[in-house]
Amino acid sequence: MTRTIYVATDGSDRDGNGTVKEPFGSLDRAVQEIRNLTAAGLLKPVTVYIRGGCYERSEPLSLDERDSGTPECPVTYRAYPGEEVVITGGKAVTGWERMEDGIWRASYDLGYVPSTLYADGRRVLQARLPSVGYYETDTPITPLHDHRLGITFKEGEAPEIPAGDCRLSVFVWPGEGEWNWFSETKTAVHYDAANRYLSFGSPASWPIGEGSRFYIQGSLAFLRAPGQFCIDESQGYVYYWPADSGADPNEQTIIAPAIKRILQIQGSSPELPVSGITFSDLTFSSTDFFPEYRMMENNVDRDEHREGLIYMRNAANIRIERCRLLQSGSCGIYLDRDAAGIRMDGNIIASFGHIGISLSGYAPGEGAFSGPAAADRNGHHAITNNYIEHGGELVGHGCGILLYQSGHNLIAHNRISHMPRYGISMKGLRYGELPAEIYGLTVTWENHWDFLHTRDNLIAGNDISSVMEDSQDGGMIEAWGVGRGNIITNNDLHDSGIHFSFGFGIYLDDAADDFTVCNNVIRGLYSTGKGKLWMLIFSKGIGNRIFNNLLVDNPMAISGIGSQEMAGEQNKDIEIASNIVYNSGNLYYFVNYTDERFASADRNLYWRNGEPCRIAGELPLAPKGPDELGRNVYEWSQWRTLREGSYDAASLCCDPLFVDRAAGDYRLQAESPAYSLGWQDIALGEFGPRQSYPV
Known part of the structure; x- marks a missing residue:
């Protein structure tokens, strides 16, 4: 059995008893009732049914550890079936x-x-x-x-x-x-x-x-x-x-709007978190922005700007499902520092001033921790099946999802569109910017990844379009100064433009090491005006693996895959295999080059309307002419002489034979030469949310 509590706009906190016939008149009164139950010890699950209507808030609805459910007796706040509930901050x-x-x-x-x-x-x-x-x-x-x-x-x-x-x-x-x-x-x-x-x-x-x-x-x-x-x-x-x-x-x-957050879920301390609460089928809308906004410092949001329609800190095992988070002055959902195991599934997050979902852990050196492992306090979240659109409306570097010092997360089957900069961004602090000493430990090259907690994230099955609409030097999926073991796989990045300056598709920026980038589709990217679409996959960092990606119909791209060492951060040991680069610029671009740059590169298929395959940038070879970025162009035959002929020895320059490219059907015909190179079919129809919700 489940204990039920009812809230209605025509209910009464004074005369109501929380039943369906005599509901409470406010959410605050329902919270107090649950707090009374938890104080006595929950004996059964509790569900708060909120009847249809608009609930105005002049201050956030605040929950702490006294309002927690348990695994056996969770607490749920949900809209009454068939009725629309709007909780507004204005x-x-x-x-x-x-x-x-x-x-x-x-x-x-x-x-x-x-x-x-x-x-x-x-x-x-x-x-x-x-x-x-x-x-x-x-x-x-x-x-x-x-x-x-x-x-x-x-x-x-x-x-x-x-x-x-x-x-x-x-x-x-x-x-x-x-x-x-x-x-x-x-x-x-x-x-x-x-x-x-x-x-x-x-x-x-x-x-x-x-x-x-x-x-x-x-x-x-x-x-x-x-x-x-x-x-x-x-x-x-x-x-x-x-x-x-x-x-x-x-x-x-x-x-x-009168307030900057509507729902605050915050325990008294990391040792006393809020947990065991679900919010379903509710609409949270209309919060305010800041009279003055200062940019992040070392990728860290300033304390005064850590806001969202839903804000969490010292929280664990919270679920936000099938909710509509609309018209936020800042973020949709903000997970601040201590947060673990939060599940956000099937939500619509739209028209937000800054970021759709921000996972923001402790900055390197922040807090009084015994060591880096103890500071790893934000992660193990699941962000799935969400529609995230029209973000960064008040902050130009806004994005759909941000992971800062947050790891072991599943970011899967979301649809992200209309952002001024990134679709998904992963941030930390590159080695050259880390303090010399953190938590009493000397930071060395060998141990510096221990302090970078944006690691072991799985970015999979997402549909991302129309980003980089008002910024530059960014990408549809981007990483900078993060930890190791992140995977970007089976994402569809499409129909997005670079409108001034330059930008990328998948952008592994400075000190983005040990990434696996595989089975992604990058299609229909373009440039307008003075904008330049550079590399579809740009790999800085160390030991990144780029294989089985379909880069197709991006004719304005400078190249399919590029690399660059800069800011004193190493760029080497990249492995490249079994990619299809079709009508998408040159095969590779080297802003600069060393013999350590590629650990291997082979079994790729290249086709550009019958034109010869070329490499561009700066190579230790005799150039065949200038490229459009002021460097050089080289013939494929020259490229294949480097490293004793080990580069692209088995790669092919020929038509991959799509089923119906003109109709956007990028499946390969059975006789495609790509299969001889180890190509594995990508499940082209399985990107984006797996469930449909009204937008």
Whole structure:
């Protein structure tokens, strides 16, 4: 038998008893009832049925170890069958009156000023200039203007900014114009119109050189395009221009978010975790962003930015299943430091400001641990069958799933799309950046992997498309400075573009060692404008194994597989075998080369509309001409003379014979020459979620 508790919007915390006929009126009252039960010792499973309706939160619903279930008596919070439950972190704005030029306004006296707004489930951005796209910074006119303390408009682009505008902020990509790796949102405090210089209240994390992209936001004077809003605190109004010019805001649901997390699952300490709780079939929506956002430091989120619709710390064996996590100011789900065995299955995570699911363990050296093994506290999670889309809407380096110092995870059969940078990112800290001593131990080359906990992860069966939409130097699946034993297999990476600068398909960046990359399909990647699709698989690091991947119909790619040693991190002992590279650039690209780079390379099949197979970059050979990146092109016959003729001795340059390439059927015909090279068929129809949920 299961103990059942009921909550309804028309229930009563005072007069209700939690039954279906007399439900409680709030989730907090249900939590208190369960806490009473657990204090006495749970004797049976408990299910809280939440009746349909909208439950507004002005503060997070907080659970701790007193609310835990047990393996025999779990606790479940779920929507009543057939009813939709929405738990929201904001309040509705009503009473709109029409102004001019498509703009509406409503009285605003909620007692707080949000940094974002939502209308019928879509994010409404702050009024901004330019209305779309970016300005690019100019070099400061006067040396007194610090490159970290503000931005300079180019001549002819400086707008009129009302004096005393107190809500002005700048979204900017700090760097030298090329480093569009991380974005920041900075509060503006003063405008020097004569010198076109807008200064910040605090310095940016990096200098902002000429050509850095930015826009300014927050002034009513900037409300010049649909889909934007502005709050004028002095007048007590919110102004809104609907994305649909014919829409009436009085017939929309306009939510002003008030909090940054809705559900907080946090035990008192790592020794007292929350556990044994499931959340099913619920909608969590509408949280706020930060007035000012600073980029990560050494890939570590700052404490003030560790937020999500669902936040967990000191938690274990929690399940989030078939839920809808929508319209987050920051992340969908944030697992902070101590978290183990969390299962996230079959959820829809959409329209989030930063990251869909963030697994963020302890940074190397963080915490008072006895050694690296004791600091490995975030992992053994399962992220499966989720739809993760439209992320990074407020943070330019946002991605679908981030693994930072988190290992032994299963990331499988998710569909990820529409991200500004990565689809899936794995982060740690490369050897050259590690402290000399951690937890009282000297860090050496031999032991440095012990401190890197993003290891032994299985990334499998995912469908990833439309990423790298607003950033550069990234990939659809990416890794930097991580631990060993990670596997990337059977993923479909497709239909994604590089729109400026450069990017990759699978990107094993600095110090990404001991990866297995196999049975992946990379197809339909492209470039636009000044963008360059470089390598479809770019392998830095040591001892990576790249085999049985299908790289097909990426005609704008520079090459199928590339490598580079940089930043003092070794790049060697790569093993390459049985890949098909079809209409996808040169076979290999070497930004630089040593005889240790490839441990082996053979039994690959290459075809490029009948053109000869070529290698590009820098090789100890006589070049046949320049390549499009300013290096060289070499003939395949030259390449095969290196290392005593051991490279690609059995590889073929011929048509792989797809069943119906024009129709996107990349199965191989029975007589395909790829089979003689050891090709193993990839299950092409088994990518993405294995269950269907309404999006």
